[in-house]
Amino acid sequence: MKIHMVGGFLGSGKTTAIISAAKLLIRQGLTVGVITNDQGKYLVDTNFMRLEDIPTVEVNGGCFCCNYTDFDESLDKLVDQIQPDVVFAESVGSCADVVATVLQPLLQFKDKSPEDISLSVFTDARLLRAYLDGLDLPFQDGVIYVFEKQIEEASILILNKIDLMDVKQGEELLKKAKERYPDKIILKQTSLTPEGVSSWLNLMAEEEHYPLDKKPLSINYQVYGAGEQVLAWYDGVYEINADSKQVADWISSFLSGLQKAIKSKNIPVGHLKLLIRDSHKHQKISMTSLYEMEEFQFRPNDEWKSPVTLLINARLECSQLEISQLMQSVFNQNQKEHALLVKIVDEEAFHPGFPTPTHRLIQ
Ligand SMILES: Nc1nc2c(ncn2[C@@H]2O[C@H](COP(=O)(O)OP(=O)(O)O)[C@@H](O)[C@H]2O)c(=O)[nH]1
Ligand SMILES: [Mg+2]
Structure with a gap:
């Protein structure tokens, strides 16, 4: 069973990409399950996934990292219910530090091996472009810190919603992102259809992308916490x-x-x-x-x-x-x-x- 953790900022397109990816894999005969996650009780993403006929369990009332036991139980529930070949876990859009708090525990307590796990981080291409160009983002510093830390721990970085830029702008963004993040695999993507996410899926299926070789994320929880709470x-x-x-x-x-x-x-x-x-x-x-x-x-x-x-x-x-x-x-x-x-x-x-x-x- 493969577990693909999908992180990245609020609204970057994680749910959309997971739905497209799940549909493509289901079409190929695989069994797919999703774990959704958010702060409240009534989650749009969970209900939407289920209405799209994708088996989904949720961790609500807080993020995976602060509710690891719930995450672990949700994973067991999915395994009991459908024996998935592939599980997508979508973390809260204001959540960072998932390698140390979710993926490492999976490896150590669930007996998973690195090739079973991947971490992709989504960004809205336009927001990333504004950030890399040094423009003001429409958020407080603490929130921008979360955005930066999410990207920092990605092994696969998705420049999503690339359809909202012209081809030249997309190429320029890819070049800038590669210069800024030379150690990451970076993909331009439009996640609206199953076809749009096939390169991403191939990448996750074929190679080992667990960021084990990297230094642990250095993160200031005071700044991160302030960014999380201000929203x-x-x-x-x-x-x-x-x-x-x-x-x-x-x-x-x-x-x-x-x-x-x-x-x-x-x-x-x-x-x-x-x-x-x-x-x-x-x-x-x-x-x-x-x-x-x-x-x-x-x-x-x-x-x-x-x-x-x-x-x-x-x-x-x-x-x-x-x-x-x-x-x-x-x-x-x-x-x-x-x-x-x-x-x-x-x-x-x-x-x-x-x-x-x-x-x-x-x-
Ligand atoms: N044009 C375009 N819109 C997208 C794409 N991916 C997601 N969206 C839209 O972005 C919005 C937020 O997407 P969602 O998947 O809910 O983001 P999440 O918060 O990261 O899960 C929705 O209106 C999606 O339809 C994309 O590749 N292209
Ligand atoms: Mg979502």
């Missing part, structure tokens, strides 16, 4: 009961209300993702950093059948109070305009705890 988390589950047109109108204006509120308050976005589902279909909508406000591509003409569930996960650089007030005011404003039967089934907002890994093995 507040919100998750919510809403249930909408109305006819299809009303549901679509409510969601459309809720989405644009969110966009407007975030923009007007100038709040940096780590990730804002929504999963809309009814009994026969689903759609995931994402907004990542300020570059991608336009990524909200809701299809307003779809037929939605009541009850429609809206699952929301947000990671914004603001306080817990601000994130809950923002969600509440957009919701209330939307209710004033549409007055539908929309129930908030559950919701919560918090700052993730300071990272305290279960294990930190640096040989």
Whole structure:
């Protein structure tokens, strides 16, 4: 069984790539399982993977490193349930230091060997380009520190969403990245389709990519912890009961209300993702950093059948109070305009705890 750890910043495309990769491997006759991970209770990624027919277990309420026992049990559960040939584990987008806290424990306590394990780190090509060009990224220093540390420990670095640049820009970025990170295998990628991730999959299947030969990551947990905590988390589950047109109108204006509120308050976005589902279909909508406000591509003409569930996960650089007030005011404003039967089934907002890994093995 191969275990591919997939890390990298919020919104860099990890879930998208895992889904494409899983579909390709399943088509080839392999059995694939996924372990998702995030801070809250109601995870968009887990539900989305399952709706895409990919066997998925989750570690919620904190990252793999601080919940290693849950990670370990989730892996056992997958093995019991489906005996996978390949497991993808997606770590939280604000998580770093996974070699010492997750991969080393896998080797030492699970009796895995290095050729069974890989670590790929995803970056949004545009964010990496801005970073390598020395431009200001839309986050505080602590958050940028997490972004840097994630890249530093990668053995495979993916320049993802390369389709959003022209070919020349992509080549230039690859050249710059190779100069800056000469010890890494670096791949340009578009993760939207199974075909787009085939080179990445071949790479992981053929060679040994566990970064054992490298020095342990030198990381300042105070700075990392501050970066992790400054991004507040919100998750919510809403249930909408109305006819299809009303549901679509409510969601459309809720989405644009969110966009407007975030923009007007100038709040940096780590990730804002929504999963809309009814009994026969689903759609995931994402907004990542300020570059991608336009990524909200809701299809307003779809037929939605009541009850429609809206699952929301947000990671914004603001306080817990601000994130809950923002969600509440957009919701209330939307209710004033549409007055539908929309129930908030559950919701919560918090700052993730300071990272305290279960294990930190640096040989
Ligand atoms: N254009 C483009 N969009 C992508 C690509 N990979 C992911 N995305 C989009 O980026 C957003 C965030 O992706 P997601 O997989 O949820 O990121 P994660 O937070 O790293 O798991 C989604 O809207 C995806 O559709 C890509 O290769 N090209
Ligand atoms: Mg994800």
